[in-house]
Amino acid sequence: MKRFTFWPQAYLGLTFNWGALLGWAAVRGSLDPYIVLPLYFSGVFWTLVYDTIYAHQDKEDDVKVGVRSTALRFGDLSKEWISGFGIACISSLALCGYNADIGWPYYAFLTAASGHIVWQILTVDLSCRADCNRKFVSNKWFGALVFGGILFGKLAT
Incomplete structure (x- = not known):
């Protein structure tokens, strides 16, 4: 999809979250x-x-090889877009x-999961590959918080 659209992350979200x-x-x-x-849509927005x-880790390489991504599409407005997707996910x-x-x-x-997404967005240095990777990997905690909420929320009912 990176060869056809600036939105391969949306395609990824639509396919990955089909499992829901x-x-x-x-x-x-x-x-x-x-x-x-x-x-389903919360998962799509989370994927975005x-x-x-x-x-953002790959944007320089993507430009060199001529492929597209939301990181290239959003550019300097990436945090604003990511914030909107985060709000849509939590909502x-x-x-x-x-x-x-x-x-x-x-x-x-x-x-708590909302706080985690806010932390990611506020602190990520989109020009630092290592920090982008740290924030990406930290999403395991977001998923764990949502799962814990579902588990304990269902036990409480």
Whole structure:
């Protein structure tokens, strides 16, 4: 996709997160769009956050070989775009939790996950490959917080 569009991270998000739809359908036997669609789109937006940060590591090489990415598309406005995707991710997760009637621990964990995304965006040095990689790798903690919220939120209901 990097050869065809400046949005390969969006394509990645749409494909990677397809598992949310498939997993829900496999476990529940049907799709509840009020729960599954916000879950799916939260994953797409999260992918746009972490993979745009990741793409900043490769932007010089991408220019040399003539491929595209959101890092190149957004340029100096990357943090603003990433912030918007982060807000959309957290908002979608909150809507998903509300529609799924998940208990209060979910929102406590989601608050911590929000803090993690804010920390990433505020502190990432998009011109430093090593820092972009550190922030990209730190997304395991974002995922762990969301998972913990779902687990403990469901146990509380």
